[in-house]
Amino acid sequence: MNESIAAEIRDKARELLESEQVDCVIGYEASANNGARPVFIYDSADVDRLVWNEHCVHNLVTYLHDKKKSQKRGEDPPRVAVVTKPCDSRAVNVLLAEQQIARERVFVIGVACEGMKEAGGESQERCNRCADRVPVIYDVLIGNPPIVDPPPEAYADLAEVEALPPNERLAFWLRQFDRCIRCYACRQVCPGCYCTTCMFERDDGLWIDAGIELEQKHMFHLGRALHLAGRCVECNECERVCPMDLPLSLLNRMLAREVETLFGHRAGQEEELSPLLFELGEEGSPL
Amino acid sequence: MKFTTLDQLKVWLDGLTDKYDLVAPRDVDGKVLYRAIGSADEILFDYERPDLSAKDFFLPATEVLLRVEQQGSQVTQEEVLLDRKQVIFGLRPCDAHGAAAIDALFLHQDPADAYYRHHRERTTLVGLACPQMWGGCFCTSVGGAPDDTTHLDVLLHEVEGGYAVEAVTEKGTLLVESLASEEREIELPEPVSDADEVPVTSPEKWKPLFEEKIWMRHGERCLSCRICTYVCPTCRCFDVVDRATGIRDGVTHIERIRVWDACTSPNYRRAAGGHNSRPTKPVRLRNRFYCKFCYYPEDFGPLGCVGCGRCVVSCPVDIDIREIMQDVAKAK
Numbered sequence: 010m011n012e013s014i015a016a017e018i019r020d021k022a023r024e025l026l027e028s029e030q031v032d033c034v035i036g037y038e039a040s041a042n043n044g045a046r047p048v049f050i051y052d053s054a055d056v057d058r059l060v061w062n063e064h065c066v067h068n069l070v071t072y073l074h075d076k077k078k079s080q081k082r083g084e085d086p087p088r089v090a091v092v093t094k095p096c097d098s099r100a101v102n103v104l105l106a107e108q109q110i111a112r113e114r115v116f117v118i119g120v121a122c123e124g125m126k127e128a129g130g131e132s133q134e135r136c137n138r139c140a141d142r143v144p145v146i147y148d149v150l151i152g153n154p155p156i157v158d159p160p161p162e163a164y165a166d167l168a169e170v171e172a173l174p175p176n177e178r179l180a181f182w183l184r185q186f187d188r189c190i191r192c193y194a195c196r197q198v199c200p201g202c203y204c205t206t207c208m209f210e211r212d213d214g215l216w217i218d219a220g221i222e223l224e225q226k227h228m229f230h231l232g233r234a235l236h237l238a239g240r241c242v243e244c245n246e247c248e249r250v251c252p253m254d255l256p257l258s259l260l261n262r263m264l265a266r267e268v269e270t271l272f273g274h275r276a277g278q279e280e281e282l283s284p285l286l287f288e289l290g291e292e293g294s295p296l
Numbered sequence: 297m298k299f300t301t302l303d304q305l306k307v308w309l310d311g312l313t314d315k316y317d318l319v320a321p322r323d324v325d326g327k328v329l330y331r332a333i334g335s336a337d338e339i340l341f342d343y344e345r346p347d348l349s350a351k352d353f354f355l356p357a358t359e360v361l362l363r364v365e366q367q368g369s370q371v372t373q374e375e376v377l378l379d380r381k382q383v384i385f386g387l388r389p390c391d392a393h394g395a396a397a398i399d400a401l402f403l404h405q406d407p408a409d410a411y412y413r414h415h416r417e418r419t420t421l422v423g424l425a426c427p428q429m430w431g432g433c434f435c436t437s438v439g440g441a442p443d444d445t446t447h448l449d450v451l452l453h454e455v456e457g458g459y460a461v462e463a464v465t466e467k468g469t470l471l472v473e474s475l476a477s478e479e480r481e482i483e484l485p486e487p488v489s490d491a492d493e494v495p496v497t498s499p500e501k502w503k504p505l506f507e508e509k510i511w512m513r514h515g516e517r518c519l520s521c522r523i524c525t526y527v528c529p530t531c532r533c534f535d536v537v538d539r540a541t542g543i544r545d546g547v548t549h550i551e552r553i554r555v556w557d558a559c560t561s562p563n564y565r566r567a568a569g570g571h572n573s574r575p576t577k578p579v580r581l582r583n584r585f586y587c588k589f590c591y592y593p594e595d596f597g598p599l600g601c602v603g604c605g606r607c608v609v610s611c612p613v614d615i616d617i618r619e620i621m622q623d624v625a626k627a628k
Contacts, residue, residue: 042609047516048517049517067612185325194523196521197521218539219539220539220553252526
């Protein structure tokens with residue numbers, strides 16, 4: 010199955026590059042350490058490097074930010090094809106709604122997903138929670154959507170934390186944030202974190218300064234979670250990349266659930282702005 | 297050679313806490329980290345490679361250099377130098393090599409870095425030999441070994457029934473005087489060193505490769521986060537910033553702090569006016585490797601890599617320093 014999907018990805022990549030529909034294909038290549046890693050293909054002669062397997066965990070949509078600007082003065086920005094899983098595909102919609110990418114410059118190679126695995130072989134937790142098997146946006150769909158059992162309650166682990174009294178919940182989170190080393194991997198990997206100057210890295214340090222103290226990290230993580238409310242697509246990359254194993258998805262999923270409950274909005278499900286980022290028109294608020 | 301049991305070792309370590317700040321590997325919610333220790337019972341004695349190096353205890357992630365207080369027209373400044381002695385116990389040999397690599401710049405240049413020197417001179421390093429090389433490790437390729445004593449004051453080896461104690465320096469000999477032990481003939485265990493050798497190439501080999509495609513190929517998938525530099529025992533770049541810490545009783549408090557910085561970070565090379573001479577991920581990543589194998593050895597002597605393998609196992613997008621070293625060795 011994986012091999013036939015990989016073959017179709019390669020064929021499509023070759024076709025797109027040879028016909029000059031795109032300048033670059035962002036996909037996965039084999040990795041001795043982890044089974045798969047991101048790769049950028051510019052030449053149809055290199056498409057055989059593309060693979061597909063259960064270790065294609067990375068959300069490649071985040072790399073579209075590197076392709077927003079033209080590489081040379083006077084030229085148009087590059088056109089890019091990106092291999093996209095269902096969870097990742099919602100990030101494409103978020104970036105379209107936020108006018109970060111132009112639809113005609115992105116070719117979405119959607120892949121039907123059976124769920125991804127950790128390096129150790131066990132299913133990724135996010136995949137156990139996920140019922141999406143087909144990308145919400147694609148230009149070509151590769152693979153047959155598998156039929157899967159509906160996932161169990163997606164917020165069971167969240168309920169455990171929420172059941173704690175407030176002081177214990179605060180203690181839980183401070184204990185987690187204490188391990189943070191401020192490497193910013195969670196921010197760097199996130200397709201929704203693309204501010205030119207992150208408010209947490211400003212020279213004037215209005216909210217937090219450069220120190221490693223717990224209060225700085227507390228502010229950083231809560232601030233980051235709030236900035237992603239209604240925008241986070243729950244790809245869980247922030248949690249995957251964290252070298253200190255902070256359970257960051259608990260924060261993001263709590264906010265995602267609140268937004269869905271209050272506004273019926275699921276980030277990136279369709280190409281529309283989050284209701285938390287609505288536009289004020291002549292009629293006033295759309296809410 | 298001195299032989300001591302685990303119980304004797306714990307009694308000794310507990311005794312040390314009277315005079316020293318004791319730092320040792322601890323289980324912190326599943327991560328193994330060098331942390332300040334109150335009692336020997338908190339220490340992990342059976343662990344692999346701690347997830348972070350021990351550099352935080354010489355070059356803290358945040359260190360207050362100066363405190364300034366202002367009240368009306370009165371301004372007072374106070375330099376902050378903590379007078380603490382510390383023992384780092386359970387240090388892996390690669391982390392001692394890492395400290396020595398930083399010494400080359402912060403200690404052995406004139407003038408030395410006063411803050412760094414302060415921490416280093418007050419620190420005694422008690423190592424615990426690795427019984428084997430762990431995933432990603434390649435210390436034997438860059439001049440180290442799982443049981444290397446170089447740059448340590450004492451090295452312990454786990455042996456049948458306890459530990460063999462190898463005092464390396466005079467400082468170490470003095471420190472272990474209070475450790476209950478007996479003299480025994482001990483054949484030290486040979487660590488399992490089965491990691492593939494990685495080729496180390498000279499700065500001369502690196503120089504003509506500056507514009508090679510290697511950097512684009514590996515650098516494009518880089519996230520420009522700081523994991524590799526922060527877990528690294530030799531990365532030592534820092535930033536100095538001033539911060540206001542509040543107004544209390546009419547007195548304004550300001551601190552000047554030194555914080556870790558990372559050449560992989562997008563802002564690292566940003567200059568006044570906004571120009572950034574390393575504007576893309578590949579050129580930033582390239583700098584990290586040139587620093588380790590070209591600039592640093594040329595300018596200060598040691599390699600900027602001790603083969604601890606932390607960056608290998610913690611990079612979210614599989615940028616593998618061993619692969620880079622091989623690519624450079626293979627390049628024509």
